[in-house]
Amino acid sequence: MNLIERVVAISRRRSPWICRLNAGSCNGCDIEITPLLSPRYDAEQLGVELHGTPKHADIVLISGTLTLRSREAILDIYAQVPNPKAVVALGSCPASGNVFAGSPLVLSESLDSVVPVDVWVPGCPPRPQAILDGIARAAKLLEDGATKSQLQNWLGRLS
Amino acid sequence: MAMLKTILGNLLRPSRTRDPADMPDVPPVYRGALAHDAARCTACGTCAFVCAPKAISFTQDPGVSVSWHFFIGQCSFCGLCAQNCPTQAISLNADVPAGMDSAAGDGLRLESVVHLQPCTRCGAAHVPLPDATMAVLWGTEEAERGYCPDCRRWAASARLRSAFVPAAAEEVHHER
């Protein structure tokens, strides 16, 4: 890694841009992101900035139950996020389907089977500070080049 | 020049607003990390029955132990398990569960092993009652503390019979 790449990596950790993706959530997890951006929890202390489009994001926050239809949307939006990228899964829904598991159009499987997830934030919904902690961990992984997508690209280049 | 100063400041200075560790307090009644006390659990299964997302399950090692399993990635933190556990073996603490790297392990799953004990009368393996419950029911000395549920029923009916038929009291043996 040369000096410029190092500076870019540090800058990315010190100001990760995030975008939200609701994959079928009850809105509980999404509503916890709003106070996160307020002065009370103050995500900007870590340089976190919310962006409306995946094309500007470093970290995607995915909340909610995965459904047959949202699976395609997740894959589409994930593909639009420029490399390097990290995924943070919010709450119990992406991990298992939570109370919705077993419904006809719910995938009832972990988000890992759709896109590579770097950090799981437990809770239903998670506390804003837990989400912030998850974002900070993902930003650190991005700096170290250790997110799952970075490792996959790296392995892809080797082979 | 001003831009260079800003860039250097952004690279070198710590955060200028809150400290990351300086967070608003969690309310004392917050239902956060779940804890299970194997010494209080009777493996009755009530918690698994009331849990809507099926976050709690059991496995058995017949005659040796019963394991209580919990998967945090399936829990909706409703608190029904803690509310319905007859021996208060489950508690939802106010700590915020920390982030995790994988949904398969790394703190997401709890396992708690409840060891079976042989009955002091018939030898059948059973889950002992929690100490506090036994102290209330039989004090500390009573032989019934080590009994399995069947033998406890037998002992209770034997006591009842001896109250009605005092002469029969001598015939009561601690055997089947």
Ligand code: SF4
């Ligand atoms: S984890 Fe809970 S709060 Fe979040 S989307 Fe699922 S049900 Fe709603």
Ligand code: SF4
């Ligand atoms: S934790 Fe409580 S409700 Fe669950 S099996 Fe044990 S005693 Fe029963």
Ligand code: SF4
């Ligand atoms: S808190 Fe609710 S969802 Fe979680 S294990 Fe207990 S009963 Fe199940």
